[in-house]
Amino acid sequence: xxxxxxxxxxxxxxxxxxxxxxxxxxxxxxxxxxxxxxxxxxxxxxxxxxxxxxxxxxxxxxxxxxxxxxxxxxxxxxxxxxxxxxxxxxxxxxxxxxxxxxxxxxxxxxxxxxx
Amino acid sequence: xxxxxxxxxxxxxxxxxxxxxxxxxxxxxxxxxxxxxxxxxxxxxxxxxxxxxxxxxxxxxxxxxxxxxxxxxxxxxxxxxxxxxxxxxxxxxxxxxxxxxxxxxxxxxxxxx
Numbered sequence: 001x002x003x004x005x006x007x008x009x010x011x012x013x014x015x016x017x018x019x020x021x022x023x024x025x026x027x028x029x030x031x032x033x034x035x036x037x038x039x040x041x042x043x044x045x046x047x048x049x050x051x052x053x054x055x056x057x058x059x060x061x062x063x064x065x066x067x068x069x070x071x072x073x074x075x076x077x078x079x080x081x082x083x084x085x086x087x088x089x090x091x092x093x094x095x096x097x098x099x100x101x102x103x104x105x106x107x108x109x110x111x112x113x114x115x
Numbered sequence: 116x117x118x119x120x121x122x123x124x125x126x127x128x129x130x131x132x133x134x135x136x137x138x139x140x141x142x143x144x145x146x147x148x149x150x151x152x153x154x155x156x157x158x159x160x161x162x163x164x165x166x167x168x169x170x171x172x173x174x175x176x177x178x179x180x181x182x183x184x185x186x187x188x189x190x191x192x193x194x195x196x197x198x199x200x201x202x203x204x205x206x207x208x209x210x211x212x213x214x215x216x217x218x219x220x221x222x223x224x225x226x227x228x
Contacts, residue, residue: 009155045158047218103217
């Protein structure tokens with residue numbers, strides 16, 4: 001069974017600085033998708049970024065980028081120029097490419113932005 | 116565009132009571148899901164429906180039933196609520212294509228006393 005591990009329950013960063021959130025996963029599959037979701041205090045789950053395992057190039061979305069290391073089964077999220085609105089829980093998630101509908105989530109990292 | 120709509124937003128039940136959480140999406144998505152979120156445990160899949168007319172168990176299905184009423188609607192029923200079912204429940208949907216992400220509703224906070 002696939003598992004997703006986020007080893008940092010809490011992180012904090014100074015406004016305008018850069019922070020990296022860690023995620024590792026365990027799978028025997030070669031093709032899959034990885035996601036980062038953000039959950040602000042409003043409780044809404046918002047997709048931040050996604051990565052296809054067959055793509056070597058790391059995904060980027062504005063200030064958000066990932067460092068995808070397939071061999072190490074690592075998928076970290078880098079937030080550049082941190083803003084107060086980035087304060088939230090961040091969840092890493094995994095899904096097989098096909099045959100399994102299940103999206104497996106990590107336990108989350110709470111990110112605090114220090115003004 | 117409303118996206119995924121869940122009702123109610125909050126609910127308090129007594130042990131043994133029943134209730135149905137409603138979910139509807141207006142994005143013409145094929146697949147729909149019910150997750151529960153508990154502190155320190157992330158989101159866990161209760162049930163999902165890959166397409167209209169089909170439902171399957173997820174990680175934590177015990178104590179729940181679901182109905183995929185039509186393509187838009189996917190309800191979650193607690194027949195006899197227990198304190199262990201106190202949680203935040205999220206409905207989600209996606210197109211069903213392999214690359215498509217989940218779109219979530221705003222969640223229902225359920226307390227069982």
